[in-house]
Amino acid sequence: MLYLDIVRSPYAHAKIKNINIEEALATPGVVSVVTGKDLDAHGLASMPTLMSDKQMVLPIDKVKYQAQEVAAVVATSRYAAADGVEAVEVDYEPLPVVVDPFKALEDGATKVRDDKDSNLIWHWETGDKDATDKVFDEADIVVEQSMYIPRIHVVSIETCGCVASFEPIEGKLTLYMTTQAPHAIRTVLALVAGHVGLSEEKIRVIAPDIGGGFGGKVPIYPGYIIAVAVSFLTGKPVKWIEDRSENLQADSFARDYHIKAALSAKKDGTLTAIKIKTVADHGYTDAAANPSKFPAGLFHICTGSYDFKQAHVEVDGVYTNKPPGGIAYRCSFRVTEAVHCLERMTDIMAHELDIDPAELRMKNFIRPEQFPYSSVLGWEYDSGDYEKALRKAMEMIEYDKLREEQKEKRARGELMGIGISSFTEVVGAGPSKDYDILGLKMFDSAEIRVHPTGKVMARFGTKSQGQGHETTYAQIIAEELGIPPEHIQIEEGDTDTAPYGLGTYASRSTPVAGAAGALAARKIHDKAKKIAAHLLEASEEDLEWEQGKFFVKGSPDRSKTIQEIAFAAYTNHPQGRSGHLLRPTQLDLSFRLLHLCRRHRPGHGRSQDPPFRRRGRLRCSHQPDDRRGADPWRSHDGDGARASRRDLL
Amino acid sequence: MSTHSITLKVNGEEHTREVEARLLLVHLIREELELTGTHIGCDTTSCGACTILLNGRPVKSCTMFAVQASGAEIASVEGLATNGNLHPIQEGFTEKHGLQCGYCTPGMMMTTVALLKDNPNPNEEDIRWGVAD
Numbered sequence: 119m120l121y122l123d124i125v126r127s128p129y130a131h132a133k134i135k136n137i138n139i140e141e142a143l144a145t146p147g148v149v150s151v152v153t154g155k156d157l158d159a160h161g162l163a164s165m166p167t168l169m170s171d172k173q174m175v176l177p178i179d180k181v182k183y184q185a186q187e188v189a190a191v192v193a194t195s196r197y198a199a200a201d202g203v204e205a206v207e208v209d210y211e212p213l214p215v216v217v218d219p220f221k222a223l224e225d226g227a228t229k230v231r232d233d234k235d236s237n238l239i240w241h242w243e244t245g246d247k248d249a250t251d252k253v254f255d256e257a258d259i260v261v262e263q264s265m266y267i268p269r270i271h272v273v274s275i276e277t278c279g280c281v282a283s284f285e286p287i288e289g290k291l292t293l294y295m296t297t298q299a300p301h302a303i304r305t306v307l308a309l310v311a312g313h314v315g316l317s318e319e320k321i322r323v324i325a326p327d328i329g330g331g332f333g334g335k336v337p338i339y340p341g342y343i344i345a346v347a348v349s350f351l352t353g354k355p356v357k358w359i360e361d362r363s364e365n366l367q368a369d370s371f372a373r374d375y376h377i378k379a380a381l382s383a384k385k386d387g388t389l390t391a392i393k394i395k396t397v398a399d400h401g402y403t404d405a406a407a408n409p410s411k412f413p414a415g416l417f418h419i420c421t422g423s424y425d426f427k428q429a430h431v432e433v434d435g436v437y438t439n440k441p442p443g444g445i446a447y448r449c450s451f452r453v454t455e456a457v458h459c460l461e462r463m464t465d466i467m468a469h470e471l472d473i474d475p476a477e478l479r480m481k482n483f484i485r486p487e488q489f490p491y492s493s494v495l496g497w498e499y500d501s502g503d504y505e506k507a508l509r510k511a512m513e514m515i516e517y518d519k520l521r522e523e524q525k526e527k528r529a530r531g532e533l534m535g536i537g538i539s540s541f542t543e544v545v546g547a548g549p550s551k552d553y554d555i556l557g558l559k560m561f562d563s564a565e566i567r568v569h570p571t572g573k574v575m576a577r578f579g580t581k582s583q584g585q586g587h588e589t590t591y592a593q594i595i596a597e598e599l600g601i602p603p604e605h606i607q608i609e610e611g612d613t614d615t616a617p618y619g620l621g622t623y624a625s626r627s628t629p630v631a632g633a634a635g636a637l638a639a640r641k642i643h644d645k646a647k648k649i650a651a652h653l654l655e656a657s658e659e660d661l662e663w664e665q666g667k668f669f670v671k672g673s674p675d676r677s678k679t680i681q682e683i684a685f686a687a688y689t690n691h692p693q694g695r696s697g698h699l700l701r702p703t704q705l706d707l708s709f710r711l712l713h714l715c716r717r718h719r720p721g722h723g724r725s726q727d728p729p730f731r732r733r734g735r736l737r738c739s740h741q742p743d744d745r746r747g748a749d750p751w752r753s754h755d756g757d758g759a760r761a762s763r764r765d766l767l
Numbered sequence: 768m769s770t771h772s773i774t775l776k777v778n779g780e781e782h783t784r785e786v787e788a789r790l791l792l793v794h795l796i797r798e799e800l801e802l803t804g805t806h807i808g809c810d811t812t813s814c815g816a817c818t819i820l821l822n823g824r825p826v827k828s829c830t831m832f833a834v835q836a837s838g839a840e841i842a843s844v845e846g847l848a849t850n851g852n853l854h855p856i857q858e859g860f861t862e863k864h865g866l867q868c869g870y871c872t873p874g875m876m877m878t879t880v881a882l883l884k885d886n887p888n889p890n891e892e893d894i895r896w897g898v899a900d
Binding site for chain 1: 789808
């Protein structure tokens with residue numbers, strides 16, 4: 119194992135005049151020092167972000183934020199790597215720094231990016247501006263407020279890190295890493311490093327148990343790419359684990375929204391329109407994980423649970439000399455920012471109109487009879503009864519009594535606050551027509567196998583970080599198949615075994631992958647019914663299902679449990695009912711196999727392999743009994759026990 | 768880098784190791800002695816996940832050198848249970864679900880053991896100071 123440590127910039131913006139690695143290379147234990155120029159020789163000095171912007175892996179001439187990666191030291195121990203980091207001498211020429219996004223937008227501001235015309239990354243707006251202005255002109259009352267939702271950093275139990283292990287004989291990279299989206303990472307790696315020979319089928323990403331991600335483990339950080347590159351070049355496993363201090367300084371941030379909002383209403387408290395202008399500080403590159411269609415994420419959910427007739431939202435994404443921002447912490451993309459803005463404005467309006475904030479909310483909630491409801495900014499709401507929910511909450515906390523208590527306390531000079539907030543969050547990204555990550559449509563997948571004894575292995579394209587997918591998914595499948603959850607093994611996070619999925623973030627796993635699991639389970643349920651009908655010598659129409667078994671209508675004693683059906687599927691499968699199963703009619707003569715397996719693979723120097731050691735080569739026999747096909751519960755043609763959430767969308 | 772031979776007792780078992788002067792105690796415990804119950808949270812002496820008892824006193828092992836512990840008796844979370852029976856502190860944490868994510872719980876338990884040894888009946892303020900120690 120080799121260990122990687124990173125030299126970081128003390129400046130937020132500086133020219134790199136020289137990097138002297140001589141002393142570092144002479145440090146005991148140091149194997150090599152990697153700079154941007156080294157990576158550039160392989161076309162790896164920069165990589166695309168998930169928003170198709172450009173992010174440096176290691177800089178060639180300039181650093182753009184404090185704690186940015188400048189060079190990497192590879193050594194035989196983590197202590198030796200840290201020694202090497204100390205010994206790298208970097209000669210910087212500090213440059214003017216811009217950290218205020220409003221100043222960054224001024225004429226003549228220091229330009230953060232040499233490859234761009236200005237610090238404005240994008241301008242995005244939605245809603246009808248003229249119609250909204252007209253409503254404001256006619257309003258009885260208008261309130262305005264500026265608010266800043268500060269830049270924050272997520273803190274998961276373990277920092278980011280990986281072990282990159284490139285095996286030169288097989289030409290295969292195994293990357294153990296703390297990622298929320300293993301399959302997407304694999305695809306991005308193939309796109310970033312395909313030209314140096316890392317092809318997607320030769321990349322295996324394994325995300326083991328993760329202690330929290332909060333959006334911070336969606337992006338690809340330079341350390342991952344450097345570890346992969348070093349392992350690729352040395353053929354040795356390379357371990358990179360950030361310190362907490364590095365994690366907090368340099369990995370992607372969330373929030374950083376400067377919001378100016380205005381809310382209009384009639385005298386009676388009917389809210390009529392909302393206008394929002396936001397400056398979004400994205401740091402030196404736009405590395406958020408938003409759908410490409412929505413650069414400000416789902417911020418336009420800002421009309422929330424209220425029936426607005428008009429709304430207009432503008433967002434300017436801005437470059438500054440800071441680490442990348444824009445990750446989706448604790449919400450679907452940018453929903454927290456939207457909810458905070460709207461609820462703050464609603465409270466200000468209640469105060470201004472001297473109406474109880476609960477009453478004002480109730481007056482403006484979308485009414486149950488309005489569902490399905492189309493919001494003025496384009497969201498489809500399926501159902502809800504918001505007033506009932508708020509009334510229930512108020513009863514539970516005895517709202518009226520609390521108000522009395524507050525009154526009494528205030529009368530004697532004691533302060534007491536009561537806060538109310540409601541929100542409508544869009545989750546479950548998402549419908550593929552609108553949602554993607556780097557063009558990859560946002561679906562998710564489940565694959566379920568039922569073993570002969572009626573136990574289940576189910577794999578998903580998501581990746582739990584402590585949310586308890588193992589419990590949730592097992593309960594969903596248990597409900598559908600009548601198999602106890604404790605007999606259902608859930609696996610995620612290994613791209614060689616799990617079906618492709620977009621990962622876990624933005625509150626999407628249960629509604630998307632969980633639904634895929636339910637759909638796959640229903641397909642199995644349908645197959646089980648066919649087998650049950652065969653075993654019970656009844657027609658499918660005559661069978662009824664109760665949790666865990668099929669029985670013949672009117673004869674509850676004539677039944678087959680799901681476990682019996684599973685066993686029968688392997689032992690007594692009815693002819694003509696196996697759409698995805700190869701059933702050999704005679705044995706194959708396979709002794710030629712020995713001969714084939716002793717074959718020497720030219721150029722690999724591995725002629726000494728014992729003949730049966732490698733399963734991969736056993737496949738060169740022509741056995742009709744294909745291993746995968748022999749499992750009737752698992753179809754590998756895509757329409758059997760697998761289901762994709764796309765089916766629903 | 769100079770190396771030193773150190774001998775220390777961890778959970779009653781004596782260990783002798785040749786270590787670099789700058790090896791952190793927590794790395795000795797986790798990586799040399801393979802007692803991974805002691806966790807590293809912040810690496811800046813702030814969080815206390817790495818707390819062990821050094822001669823009965825709670826110490827954050829991420830900011831102490833292994834050589835400083837030479838000759839000392841160390842207790843880590845692995846030493847709390849005896850003969851398969853949980854320590855009363857472990858039972859208490861279990862009973863009251865005294866954890867959130869659980870990561871710093873080993874450190875919290877070691878700190879609590881030390882606190883209660885000195886002060887078996889602490890009030891809230893004593894506890895607040897104790898766990899912040």
